[in-house]
Amino acid sequence: MLYNATIFTDTIGRIVLKNKDAYSTNTVDIEDKDIVSFIIKRGNQEKPQIEEIDILAGDTTQLQGIIKNRLIDFYDSKWSIEAVIDQLSKYSLSLQARIRVQDKVYAITELERDFNKDEYKVKAWLL
Secondary structure (H helix, E strand, C coil), X not given: CCCCEEEEECXXXXXXXXXXXXXXXXXXXXXXXXXXXXXXXXXXXXXXCCHHHHHCCCCCHHHHHHHHHHHHHHHHCCEEEEEEEECCCCCCCCCCCEEEECCEEEEEEEEEEECCCCEEEEEEEEC
């Protein structure tokens, strides 16, 4: 049941397990002219695997049905973006940083740097 956690490595190579809701407090404003591409998507609607709940005592069939429906409803209402942002040196972005793009605030969940093209590839959730 690690839906609310993420694993990543920091700059010195340590593996970190972090709460996905533990976003940075500072918000980085991204200028419209630096956005190379921008795609908005609804959250992933796959059915969650919750069979792990079977370790609880008793019959968990009803509980599993309730949890599954609530998780599906939660992710259906979430929006994410996939964006390419130009100029690596202009923005100091990191995993779980908050960015403001087109007047909306997002939290970065995936980040890739392309040093040849001098740009970030970002996936982020709308907050």
